[in-house]
Amino acid sequence: MKSASSRPEPVITPEFASWWDAVRRHALEIQRCGHCRAWIHYPRVLCPHCFSDELAFEPVNGSGHVVTWSVVHRAQHPDFADEVPYAVVVAEMAEGFRLLANVSGIELDELRTGMPVCVSFCDFANGVTLPVFVFDPTA
Numbered sequence: 001m002k003s004a005s006s007r008p009e010p011v012i013t014p015e016f017a018s019w020w021d022a023v024r025r026h027a028l029e030i031q032r033c034g035h036c037r038a039w040i041h042y043p044r045v046l047c048p049h050c051f052s053d054e055l056a057f058e059p060v061n062g063s064g065h066v067v068t069w070s071v072v073h074r075a076q077h078p079d080f081a082d083e084v085p086y087a088v089v090v091a092e093m094a095e096g097f098r099l100l101a102n103v104s105g106i107e108l109d110e111l112r113t114g115m116p117v118c119v120s121f122c123d124f125a126n127g128v129t130l131p132v133f134v135f136d137p138t139a
């Protein structure tokens with residue numbers, strides 16, 4: 001999907017670089033600990049479970065279910081003024097980590113706890129790609 005909107009560009013820290021590289025390729029790859037095998041999101045320099053630095057990014061299937069959401073009615077940045085109201089959703093993903101993203105193609109009053117969602121990607125005019133949740137009718 002393409003959008004004509006421009007947005008502020010993310011600040012890409014070294015820990016997030018692989019995540020953003022995958023998102024640009026329309027792939028969801030999440031950091032995983034090579035020692036205790038825990039999924040870690042957001043990316044860090046040490047595993048928050050065992051403090052190992054054996055961290056690598058692995059592909060995940062991108063499906064999950066809605067845990068909670070918030071509907072934003074007032075834009076906190078001028079580039080988002082044409083997009084309000086919009087929802088920011090926290091979903092529990094199949095692998096057990098939680099991911100926060102906007103939704104696309106879901107009416108805000110249709111959002112429900114437990115709703116199956118999967119990750120899609122939105123390419124913005126300024127070159128930024130972001131994951132978004134869409135309804136997953138196959139779940």
Ligand SMILES: [Zn+2]
Pocket residue numbers: 033034035036037038047048049050051052
């Ligand atoms: Zn670990």
